[in-house]
Amino acid sequence: MVAAPKVGWLFLTSLVLVLIGLVFIYSSSSVFALESHGSAAYFVCRQLFGVGLGLIGLIIGWMIPTEQLRKLSPYLFLISLGFTVLTLLPGFGMHIHGSSRWLRLPGLSLQPSEFLKIALIIYVAYLLDQKKFQKQSFWGSFVPLSIVFGLTAGVLLQQPDFGLAVVLGMTVFMLLLIARFSGEYLLGAMLLLAPAVGLLIWLKPYRLKRILVFLNPWNDPRGAGFQIIQSLIAVGSGGWWGLGVGGSRQKFFYLPMQHTDFIFAIISEEVGFIGATALVMIYLFWMYFGMRLAWQMSDQFATYMTLGFVILISLQALINLCVVTGLFPTKGVGLPFVSYGCSGLISNLTMLGVIARSARKSV
Numbered sequence: 357m358v359a360a361p362k363v364g365w366l367f368l369t370s371l372v373l374v375l376i377g378l379v380f381i382y383s384s385s386s387v388f389a390l391e392s393h394g395s396a397a398y399f400v401c402r403q404l405f406g407v408g409l410g411l412i413g414l415i416i417g418w419m420i421p422t423e424q425l426r427k428l429s430p431y432l433f434l435i436s437l438g439f440t441v442l443t444l445l446p447g448f449g450m451h452i453h454g455s456s457r458w459l460r461l462p463g464l465s466l467q468p469s470e471f472l473k474i475a476l477i478i479y480v481a482y483l484l485d486q487k488k489f490q491k492q493s494f495w496g497s498f499v500p501l502s503i504v505f506g507l508t509a510g511v512l513l514q515q516p517d518f519g520l521a522v523v524l525g526m527t528v529f530m531l532l533l534i535a536r537f538s539g540e541y542l543l544g545a546m547l548l549l550a551p552a553v554g555l556l557i558w559l560k561p562y563r564l565k566r567i568l569v570f571l572n573p574w575n576d577p578r579g580a581g582f583q584i585i586q587s588l589i590a591v592g593s594g595g596w597w598g599l600g601v602g603g604s605r606q607k608f609f610y611l612p613m614q615h616t617d618f619i620f621a622i623i624s625e626e627v628g629f630i631g632a633t634a635l636v637m638i639y640l641f642w643m644y645f646g647m648r649l650a651w652q653m654s655d656q657f658a659t660y661m662t663l664g665f666v667i668l669i670s671l672q673a674l675i676n677l678c679v680v681t682g683l684f685p686t687k688g689v690g691l692p693f694v695s696y697g698c699s700g701l702i703s704n705l706t707m708l709g710v711i712a713r714s715a716r717k718s719v
Contacts, residue, residue, distance in 0.1 A: 362649045363715050369642040370708055373693035374701070376635065377619075378403060381696045383602050384622040385615035399615055399696050406698030410705030417709025422658050425710070429475070429482040433504070436475040439468040440511050455688070457515045458699075467699035469517055473524055474707060476508050477664035480528055484535045485657035498541045501528070513556065518563065519687035523675065525549070527668045531660060570685035583618070586611040587680050590621035591632075598628030615696045617688060620680045635694075636677065643670045649715050658714035665707040 382400040389398035425432075442459060443449035449456040450465055458465040483500060505528055512521040532542060557563040565580055573581030590606040593599065604625045607614050614622050624632040646666035653659045669692045676691045678684040690697050692704050 362645050365645045377694035380623050381615050384607050406701040410702045413702045413706035414709035417706045418713045422714050429479045432475040433479040436472040440472045470699040470703035481660035484660050519689045530667050566685040587621040590625040594625040594628040596628050598626045601626050619695050639673045662711050
């Protein structure tokens, strides 16, 4: 019964974030939507459809018993991995903005990697919970986890979705730290991954270009540095109190991806430093309630799973905020619950349902 208030606060903060997202998706995309689709409400209507599907995902996540998730975790991982692989095959995947991350469905495009990340965290939690899983054993622990994450990262990098691969890698690494995994193996993994990440950046000129633009976007203000410069202009233009909801000037075809990855820039412009800080505080509250809930669970599998979900969503929020404010190089990571994107919203709400079910059963 102790968990009920914290689950309620988790739901409340999530609801507030979704509502904020709907308001600012309309505000940031209305001009672009009217120009490209003939309706100012095009994107917000599609997001509302995503909210409906997300609520179905939330209910499904809540209805599946935690013990059943434990048993199904290997199969869920393989199925979601298989659907993600389909995006790479001709006739199945949709090529958008240089990436093949979406499956073409009747009247809908779906991003399977959003569900792969759920399945990966559930499977890693399952492995960490196994009594036979020796956390100090190379063959019994390090190799199986390396294979599971290696398969996931390999498929994501083929799409390519370097940002999600990095976020998932950080999430799994933090879970292993929490589980007191062998420090020797974690250090070895870091020493191996660091040059591998450097090589992946070096082999793809656009990734290296993003690093150089991050270091000094004003070297090419009309080209590669245009997006981040326009984002900083939007953030700075808001001042303390902002220009008012709907008053953004950067949404008039200055800032690309204004309703997806860079929606926080429009929010900052329209509600200013005070409003943007309030949004950041909502995310901090969300993370706090999620972490507290996870640590109160008596089921170790539920604890690892909930921590994984909370860490993943919190990292995505942190990375997005840092990209928009010029603290990180640009990545294709949206702002959870707020940015436009049906697949991401469905995924986040499904995770929320799983967390609520775990709390109901194991606290």
